[in-house]
Amino acid sequence: MNEDRITVRNALKDGDLFTRLSAVFMGVGMLGHRQVVKGLLVFLFEVAFVLYMATTGVHNLGMLPSLGTEVQGKVWNEAKQIYEYSAGDNSQQLLLAGVITCFVIAGFAVLWILQMRHSYSLQKRIERGEEIPNLRRDIKNLFDGNLHITLMTLPCLGILVFNVVPLIYMISMAFTTYSKEGEHLILFDWDGVNQFVRVLNMNGNIGRQFWQVLAWTIVWAIFATFLNYILGMALAMVINRKDTKGKAFWRFCFVLSIAVPQFVTLMIMNIMLQPSGAINVLLQNLGLITEPIPFWTNATLARITIIVINLWVGIPYTMLQVTGILQNIPGELYEAARMDGAGPVKIFFKITLPYMLFVTTPYLITSFVGNINNFNVIYLLSGGGPTQVGDTAGQTDLLVTWLYKLTIDQQYYNLGAVIGIMTFVILTIVTLVTYRNSSSYKNEEAFM
């Protein structure tokens, strides 16, 4: 049966004239096998690709190894008060063009393989005397058996162009000298793994900051995730107690705080906790303190403040999500446990907690990942500060906020890209270990 399988190799070996010709002139296989419109479309794609490669593609690929050599001229324009640049090589644009060209070639290769297989399968079907679907049937099928193609093409294109391509582009930046350091902003070169070595080297300035930021990032993520989870669950259970009056009112009080946009509450918190902000004023007026508490300028205090405020932000979220699940725990479980004489503590540890963990493991992982990448809380609250002289990373900076500072503020693009990759590596390890073992991933098919 191996000979009948629809593969490119078989297509080249056993294909008829049309099938083999389509290795060079794409779409001919379809043209020759009664699918004229599709064949023409595919052939047009090939023409477009050849034109693209001839006009810019080949040039783009050629520039990729050197990333350009021509230095730009820089002239001060007195009238406009800006520097005007004469045309030279712009490595950043060349790199981007190179990456895009690679993607275009990869896309073309996929199309080539698909059309080879398709024309071979058409040929086989004609040989077997089966009917070849005409264009109308094909289009109809796009809304039936092939609906996923119709539905997913645009979203996939969006992801490809605005997520995958930028990501590959940023990753490749990590291996260059693209940085304000040494004036490599316009013309830069490949640099191997030098930046990785620099970041991982504990004795260097950047390396020291990296390990410090990494340690705080992990401490932060653990505190933020688990404190929120435990306290949020406790709150939900207290409100759900049979004896608690006015459940809806309490719930509303807490939910109100998440209904307000997060960036607004965070900015308000920042202002309230300034040396002359409302909290210090309140405490001073009450006579509890004489000097303002330095919430944002003392490193340890700033870290504690951030974790506490994050509790303020996060507990209602957890409460909301947990409430629904708590109410879903089958009542018979509790009945049975009470019959057997289990006390409330035992019931919590033997029934509630295992059930919650079973259901919320994916939520815990997502929130851990979310906290490692929690840009808003840090950036809007402390801005990463306080920062020691000579450092680019502040004492409360997470890897993500440091990445932001390195790229947007400092323009150390290569270092920023390295930090991004390191964040990814850490998250991958955490996620792979836990997520792949979680029940909802394994049993995904079970729901159907």
Add this chain to the structure above:
Amino acid sequence: MDNQVAKNKLSPSRRIANLLIHIMLAVLAVIWVLPIVWIVLTSFRAEAGAYTTTFLPQGYTLDNYIRLLTDRNVLNFPKMFTNTLIISIFSCVISTFFVLSVSYSLSRMRFGFRRPYMNLAMILGLFPGFMTMIAQYFILKAMGLTEGAAIRIGLIIVYCACAGLTFQISKGFFDTIPKSIDEAAFIDGATQWQVFTRITLPLSKPIVIYTVMTAFIAPWVDFIFAKVLCRANADQFTVAIGLWNMLQKEYIYQWYTCFAAGAVLISIPIAILFLYMQRFYVEGMSGAVKG
């Protein structure tokens, strides 16, 4: 009925515990509500400036709101509001379509690219969101979408482009709809498209509403992408950047109370949307869990 009797005759220790719990809840509720009350009071504060020597305002006025809505010279709040509204309407329509399409395909159809796609989505989700921001900016620049009114299109694209990666919640919901319903429809000659639009979507009202609202709210609360894309183009500012700017050194003294007013004005509709949406979210989540 034994329980009912027991409830009416609580033991003293139980009563004290109940009292303590209610007091604790009250204290917590005050902590959670206080900042919100404070910002509302600040928005009506008569004294200018960011910091005052009293916790509560000394005088109350409506001027902050009037100035916020009429001052069009420095920070044009009405303009920011329309900008954000336009962006959020477009991106809401597009990304809802993306999210629901992808979720339906992944939940209901089987094709070779399905597993790789889900794994890829998981991997992409692990990269810091704005690691790609700079590169996205360069790509949009190459497309000519970083100047003038085109910034709006750029922002819409940025908010929608990756919507296809956030399918988890709605896919989970679709998964809980019994497949036998689809099969019955197929036997009656329905196509996949008809099943999607006439059966699955109507059955998924909570999750559709949830998706629409999250997509609508996103542009109002994001300020990182908007800040990078708009840079100094004050004409194109969204509400979030505008409010953020009001707290920067050069504006804070003049604009602080207006910031509070703006925060209140923006928060009210979003809070209403959120409280409304939360019901559907909980419904959607429990739907996915029950299966």
